[in-house]
Amino acid sequence: MILIVDFGSQYIQFIARRIRESKVYCEVYPFHKITEQLIEEFSPRGIILSGGPASVNDENAPKIPDWIFNLRVPILGICYGFQYMAHFFGGIVKKSDNREYGKAHLINIEDCILLNGACDFGCNQIWMSHGDVMTLCPKDFKIAGWSNRHPAVIINEKRKLYALQFHPEVAHTQDGVKILNNFIYKICGCLSDWTMRSFQDDAIAKIQNQVGDGSVISAISGGVDSSVSSTLIHKAIGNQITCVFVDNGLTRLGEVEQVEKSLRSLGMKLIIKDASDLFLKRLKGVVDPEKKRKVIGVTFIEVFKTVADGIGGAKFLGQGTLYPDVIESVTVFGGGTAPIKSHHNVGGLPAHMDMELVEPLRMLFKDEVRILGKELGIPDDILGRWPFPGPGLAIRIFSQEVTPYKLELCRKADAIFTQEVRKAGLYNKIWQGFAGIPPGRTVGVMGDERTYDYTFALRAVISTDGMTADAFEFPQGFINSVVTKIINEVPGLNRGYYDYTSKPPGTIEWE
Numbered sequence: 001m002i003l004i005v006d007f008g009s010q011y012i013q014f015i016a017r018r019i020r021e022s023k024v025y026c027e028v029y030p031f032h033k034i035t036e037q038l039i040e041e042f043s044p045r046g047i048i049l050s051g052g053p054a055s056v057n058d059e060n061a062p063k064i065p066d067w068i069f070n071l072r073v074p075i076l077g078i079c080y081g082f083q084y085m086a087h088f089f090g091g092i093v094k095k096s097d098n099r100e101y102g103k104a105h106l107i108n109i110e111d112c113i114l115l116n117g118a119c120d121f122g123c124n125q126i127w128m129s130h131g132d133v134m135t136l137c138p139k140d141f142k143i144a145g146w147s148n149r150h151p152a153v154i155i156n157e158k159r160k161l162y163a164l165q166f167h168p169e170v171a172h173t174q175d176g177v178k179i180l181n182n183f184i185y186k187i188c189g190c191l192s193d194w195t196m197r198s199f200q201d202d203a204i205a206k207i208q209n210q211v212g213d214g215s216v217i218s219a220i221s222g223g224v225d226s227s228v229s230s231t232l233i234h235k236a237i238g239n240q241i242t243c244v245f246v247d248n249g250l251t252r253l254g255e256v257e258q259v260e261k262s263l264r265s266l267g268m269k270l271i272i273k274d275a276s277d278l279f280l281k282r283l284k285g286v287v288d289p290e291k292k293r294k295v296i297g298v299t300f301i302e303v304f305k306t307v308a309d310g311i312g313g314a315k316f317l318g319q320g321t322l323y324p325d326v327i328e329s330v331t332v333f334g335g336g337t338a339p340i341k342s343h344h345n346v347g348g349l350p351a352h353m354d355m356e357l358v359e360p361l362r363m364l365f366k367d368e369v370r371i372l373g374k375e376l377g378i379p380d381d382i383l384g385r386w387p388f389p390g391p392g393l394a395i396r397i398f399s400q401e402v403t404p405y406k407l408e409l410c411r412k413a414d415a416i417f418t419q420e421v422r423k424a425g426l427y428n429k430i431w432q433g434f435a436g437i438p439p440g441r442t443v444g445v446m447g448d449e450r451t452y453d454y455t456f457a458l459r460a461v462i463s464t465d466g467m468t469a470d471a472f473e474f475p476q477g478f479i480n481s482v483v484t485k486i487i488n489e490v491p492g493l494n495r496g497y498y499d500y501t502s503k504p505p506g507t508i509e510w511e
Contacts, residue, residue: 002026002184003044005034007052007062007080010504013324014169015048015078017365017464018177023192024184027363031062039071046074046188049081051167055095055132056080056087069161074187076114077163079130085163086154089138096133096150103172104128104152110144112155114162114182118175125174126152126166134165160187196372200232203360207236211316216241216358217308218318219300220270222259223388225320225361227266228373232360233318234268235376241318242269242311246303248296249276250392250407253415262382271311275303283402289395289511292402296391308355318358323365324466366466386418386432387466395511396436398457405492406454410437412490413456420482421460430472432508433460435486444494446487453494456486461508469503 002019006012006028019026026048029038047068054061062080069075069088077085083093106124109115126147133150137143141161145153152165162183168176184190218230220243233241245259256272263270282295308314361369366387373383389395396414397406413435421427436457444451458479463469483496499510 001042001044002046002048002188002190003039003042004028004048005050005064005081006030007050007084008054009050009052009079011167011169012050013365014167015050015180018169018180019048019184020194020365020368022177022181022184023194024190025194031064034064034068036065036067039068044073045190046076046184047071048183049075049077049084051079051081051129054080056083056093057095057132069159072160074160074183075162076183076187077161078169079165079167082154082163082165083130083132083134085161086134086138086141089141089156089161091134091138091141091154092136093132094135095131101129102127104147104149104166106145106147106152106166108146109153110142112144112153112157113186114155114179115144115153116182116186118178118182125172126168126176127170127172128166130165162187196368196375199364199368200372200375203232204236207233207358207360210356210358211237211240214240214316215312215314216316216318217304217311217314218243218358219304219320220245220259220263221320221388221390222255222262222382222385223320224366224373224383224385225322225369225387227262227320227378227382228369228376229318229320229359229361230263230268231266231376231378232372233358234266239269242271242314244304244307245270245272246300246307247272247274247276248279248300248392250279250296250394250402252388252393253411262379266378271307273303273307275299278303280402280404283394285401287400289399292394292511293391296394300390305355315355316358317355318360321359321362322369322466323363326362365464367464384428386427386430386434389509395509396434398436398438398510400437400439406437409454409456409490409492410435413437413486413493416486416489417458417482420478420485424475424478426472426474429462430460431463431466431469433458433472434509435459436510438497442495446494451494453492455495455497456493457497457499457510458482459499459508459510461503463503463508466508469508471498471500471502474498 004015004026012028016026016028087093104126106126141154141156143151144155154163168179218241220226220230230243243263247256279299282299286292286295370383393407393410394402396410417435438455438457441452441454460472461469462472479498487493
């Protein structure tokens, strides 16, 4: 396994994705969480130090324990990790007048195992993003490659220490994957034996060990994550699991019926709990999206506690929490910077709940979950569904109170949009799509009469793992026809928009 130390890199998940795509397991941990106990339990074959926004010369620069470099485990530093390694071993790192951002070229390459078979031909393009540079190479290291202006690769092959000033994990670096593979295979000696089948076997064993002969109630939404999570738990412990779908009144059109049909087809016990009135009552007057998420999360747990008590007091709660949920909810700097947004299923359970979480997908990305779902035999019509947020339509009614009327507008607009995308044969080309209701009304003209109605926003993105995304480019005229259809068929809406924002700088959902 490979341990990735996060110093706050904007590319941290790209590193993890590239390693896992090479069928080697890895996990990401913030720099301040690196302890002897973690290293002993994780037992990494190699360690990667990520980039980050800080300077090694800052008074409070991110640091890891000194003993890390005495583990006799190969270490690869990237960007800030390069500078950290150089600084730690006595090199000099200074702020540069000639910063490097974007495309550069790797030149004057020395023969070494890290670069073997990479950057042999062409322009050797690499991707830079740094303001500090190394001006003095540390003792016992040698410079194995330069950019147009500065040292770009340093190595100490005797101690198996390597560092890159550029980012091999991004697509803009030619042969970046080859360089990473040289590190994990040739230097660390990893095997390409991590697959969804091996993950499934390990996960089943962990679930069985955790649950024993206890009972699990599993939070189910009908989406990919909860369906795969529940199916995996069911495979591990059989009828010890009961799936519970809480109808919070914030679902898409026909969601409850579809969930019931899908889950019963998988042969699992299912309870549907209608708590829509309670959720809408709790959300009355709530406008801020973070407050909505917290209200929904607390209410969700309360309802589950009631259901659990009613079926014999299950001691375990199954959830489909994914790695991006965890990452976006936790800041690497432990409070120094704000997380992007909270997720209703991240952060543990309230102290008064005598239940333990079972989250078998917590370390997986969305595309990995879909691969696992295929291994488990889950039908494509479930695995191919667009992701749907846990707080549901509450966060698609942007910056305003959730009311039954606005929910109805949102449901109908979303259903028409989805239907038209399917008709055009585009559904499986899109990672996620939806319609949302922005605040405020606008003036319109319909049937020679003035209207003063709500607007709607359409969003569709392409992505691999949900960490980055680009707006989907629809064929010419598609959005015009969909907007017209929604306005004609949904009274109360008179104007539509299409959101072209990528992630970053935006997120996929508006809230």
